[in-house]
Amino acid sequence: GSDIIAGRKMRFLVAGGQNVAVVARSIQALAKVGDECYIQAFEDGLTLRTVNSSRSAFASFHFSPLFFQTFERGGGEVQGPSKVVMKAMLSVFKSPASAERGVELCKLVVNPDTDRLLVQFLCRHGVTKTHTLSVMDCEQLQAVYSRDSCTNTLCANPRLLADTVVHFPSNQEEVTLEVNGTKVMFRNYVEPGQDSHQTVLTEFVLTAPEFDRFSVQESSEITFCLKELRGLLTFADLSRMPVNIHFSEPGSPVIYSVQDSAMDATFLLATLAEDGTLCRGARGPSGNSSCVEISGMESVSRERGERGDSSGDLDPPSGPQIPLDISTGPLDLSVGDEDEDIPSTPPPKKIFRSLFFPSTLPPHPPSTPRHEVLATASESEDEI
Amino acid sequence: WPDRNLCYVRRVPRTGLWRTGAMLRSPGDPGDDERFVFVASLDNARNLSNLLKAIHFRDQVTFFASANGIRMTAEAAKSVQGNAFIQASIFQEFRIEEDSVIFLINLTVLLDCLTIFSASSLPGVTTALRMCYRGYGYPLTLFLEESGVVTVCKIQTQEPEETLDFDFCSTNVVNKIILQSESLRETFAELDMSSDVLQITMSPEKPYFRLSTFGDAGSTHCDYPKDSDMIEAFHCNQTQCNKYKISLLKPSTKALALSSKVSLRTDNRGFLSLQYMIRNEDGQICFVEYYCCPDEEMEGLDS
Numbered sequence: 244g245s246d247i248i249a250g251r252k253m254r255f256l257v258a259g260g261q262n263v264a265v266v267a268r269s270i271q272a273l274a275k276v277g278d279e280c281y282i283q284a285f286e287d288g289l290t291l292r293t294v295n296s297s298r299s300a301f302a303s304f305h306f307s308p309l310f311f312q313t314f315e316r317g318g319g320e321v322q323g324p325s326k327v328v329m330k331a332m333l334s335v336f337k338s339p340a341s342a343e344r345g346v347e348l349c350k351l352v353v354n355p356d357t358d359r360l361l362v363q364f365l366c367r368h369g370v371t372k373t374h375t376l377s378v379m380d381c382e383q384l385q386a387v388y389s390r391d392s393c394t395n396t397l398c399a400n401p402r403l404l405a406d407t408v409v410h411f412p413s414n415q416e417e418v419t420l421e422v423n424g425t426k427v428m429f430r431n432y433v434e435p436g437q438d439s440h441q442t443v444l445t446e447f448v449l450t451a452p453e454f455d456r457f458s459v460q461e462s463s464e465i466t467f468c469l470k471e472l473r474g475l476l477t478f479a480d481l482s483r484m485p486v487n488i489h490f491s492e493p494g495s496p497v498i499y500s501v502q503d504s505a506m507d508a509t510f511l512l513a514t515l516a517e518d519g520t521l522c523r524g525a526r527g528p529s530g531n532s533s534c535v536e537i538s539g540m541e542s543v544s545r546e547r548g549e550r551g552d553s554s555g556d557l558d559p560p561s562g563p564q565i566p567l568d569i570s571t572g573p574l575d576l577s578v579g580d581e582d583e584d585i586p587s588t589p590p591p592k593k594i595f596r597s598l599f600f601p602s603t604l605p606p607h608p609p610s611t612p613r614h615e616v617l618a619t620a621s622e623s624e625d626e627i
Numbered sequence: 628w629p630d631r632n633l634c635y636v637r638r639v640p641r642t643g644l645w646r647t648g649a650m651l652r653s654p655g656d657p658g659d660d661e662r663f664v665f666v667a668s669l670d671n672a673r674n675l676s677n678l679l680k681a682i683h684f685r686d687q688v689t690f691f692a693s694a695n696g697i698r699m700t701a702e703a704a705k706s707v708q709g710n711a712f713i714q715a716s717i718f719q720e721f722r723i724e725e726d727s728v729i730f731l732i733n734l735t736v737l738l739d740c741l742t743i744f745s746a747s748s749l750p751g752v753t754t755a756l757r758m759c760y761r762g763y764g765y766p767l768t769l770f771l772e773e774s775g776v777v778t779v780c781k782i783q784t785q786e787p788e789e790t791l792d793f794d795f796c797s798t799n800v801v802n803k804i805i806l807q808s809e810s811l812r813e814t815f816a817e818l819d820m821s822s823d824v825l826q827i828t829m830s831p832e833k834p835y836f837r838l839s840t841f842g843d844a845g846s847t848h849c850d851y852p853k854d855s856d857m858i859e860a861f862h863c864n865q866t867q868c869n870k871y872k873i874s875l876l877k878p879s880t881k882a883l884a885l886s887s888k889v890s891l892r893t894d895n896r897g898f899l900s901l902q903y904m905i906r907n908e909d910g911q912i913c914f915v916e917y918y919c920c921p922d923e924e925m926e927g928l929d930s
Contacts, residue, residue, distance in 0.1 A: 328844070330843075330844065331844035331845060334819060334842075334844045335844065338817075341813060368851075368855045368856055368857040369851070369852045369854070369855040369856070369857075370810060370814075370850065370851055370855065370857070371848075371849070371852075372814075372847065372848070372849045373847065373848045373849075373850070374844075374845060374846070374847045375845045375846045375847075376844060376845040
């Protein structure tokens with residue numbers, strides 16, 4: 244009725260330079276992962292999300308209504324996300340430091356009807372800065388995952404992690420995280436076949452007492468891309484939030500997250516499978532292994548509005564997984580299905596298979612029924 | 628604020644006797660007791676070099692000296708001009724034997740020489756400077772001294788080129804705003820360079836004073852209310868909205884960074900005058916001025 248006629252404009256007001264700086268930092272962290280920023284308002288808050296081009300890293304920042312002085316998403320159905328070029332967002336939210344100093348209020352208005360995002364800063368001395376960006380309607384961007392089903396959980400002070408990763412050169416792509424007993428090791432990943440005599444090996448050993456939380460049920464060694472994670476680590480360090488790390492066996496993605504009373508951030512990174520080949524990010528009982536496109540819009544529509552559900556209990560999916568829904572066009576994944584049968588070492592950039600690639604060839608049958616990486620889990624399941 | 632007549636542009640007559648490309652005399656020059664046409668000394672060379680950096684968007688600049696002082700002029704695209712004024716009273720010694728002295732000189736080389744002892748300015752440590760010029764065809768000689776070490780630099784001078792006369796006079800000024808530079812610095816530093824133009828709106832009504840860009844990311848407007856505590860004087864009689872090529876104005880950011888106050892004036896043609904009040908290390912006030920003509924294609928269009 245009236246909701247439809249009233250238009251779909253959404254208004255959010257962030258008060259205080261410090262809070263605007265948090266938004267700016269979150270965008271800087273997202274920019275380390277992907278080139279497009281997906282903005283979506285749910286009943287329980289505003290999300291900013293992105294995914295990298297090879298679909299092997301997914302990042303999401305969620306701001307609850309508490310974070311805002313005004314949170315008007317328009318009643319009714321949750322609308323699809325709006326997509327903005329990440330560079331544009333970066334140029335608007337340029338400097339967290341200057342935001343902290345000089346910004347008093349930040350107004351965000353998303354108008355899907357005019358395809359515009361308005362970001363207005365009310366600054367010191369009465370100065371107003373108004374940015375108008377183009378947005379595009381787009382399909383859902385949601386990775387489904389379950390932290391609870393991960394076998395290992397660590398929680399670390401962000402300084403600890405920052406001090407660890409600083410020792411890896413900025414061009415170090417992959418690192419290996421190994422947990423064994425009470426030891427946690429970070430080392431740079433050296434590809435098999437690489438001449439170890441010419442490579443500098445760096446290893447950092449941390450022990451259980453150095454972590455705020457250390458729950459290791461199974462020794463594990465996972466390799467993931469560090470570059471995309473740095474964004475979250477910087478965010479956590481500057482915001483002084485402890486970092487939670489959830490992971491299981493190699494091949495399952497590792498989940499990094501931070502949270503406080505008003506916001507949380509989750510970074511999902513694909514990990515190398517044990518045999519060092521392309522990881523099988525997900526498997527589905529009836530998943531079409533050659534399908535990289537959306538397996539049915541109906542599964543997508545199920546996703547919409549799900550965030551707002553209060554139901555926390557979700558069973559493991561019996562049907563096709565809900566894949567990552569990016570666009571209505573064919574997804575251009577750099578790693579095609581044909582590569583599955585090619586045993587040769589893929590080019591470095593492509594060693595991480597898409598997180599969201601349903602496959603019928605699991606590395607080994609699971610001993611316990613556990614959630615796949617794409618197991619349906621609304622955020623509410625993981626909320627504290 | 629300087630009277631526009633403080634250092635005026637004088638057209639230099641061209642005769643067959645004046646050749647392009649000055650000659651650099653051999654090291655066997657007569658000694659210092661030879662009469663110089665122009666001599667100026669500074670205890671702290673930074674009082675000159677810092678100011679010159681504010682117009683360093685071209686290599687070639689025009690050096691003009693008269694009894695009033697020195698003016699250096701840089702131009703680009705026949706559309707923008709930057710002038711740095713160092714009045715005679717700033718110098719510890721200032722002698723000029725002719726009505727005026729004018730030549731073209733390479734500012735990059737001049738700055739390299741002025742800062743030859745230290746790239747970064749260390750507080751308390753200064754380089755003393757003595758500039759000498761013997762007249763047409765001679766190089767500009769610089770004597771630089773720091774902690775007892777003396778360096779002599781001779782910089783080739785060249786045939787001066789005609790500088791633009793923007794014909795900007797106070798009587799034609801339509802709008803004028805004087806601002807504290809601090810508030811404009813961030814805005815200028817963050818200008819969206821993917822925009823071709825910087826649009827400046829000045830008006831007795833809202834938005835009063837607005838800087839706008841239209842880049843790849845979208846449009847940005849930065850609005851200053853007329854009663855902002857950063858605005859020292861607001862004299863706008865008519866709504867004007869002019870666009871200027873952003874690449875031409877971007878170099879003025881350096882002048883803005885050095886200055887404590889800036890005045891923006893537009894005349895009835897939409898020509899822009901930016902005057903920057905700069906305090907040097909000894910607390911003396913100097914000025915840098917930029918003139919810019921509006922982007923021709925956009926003239927007359929509203930935002």
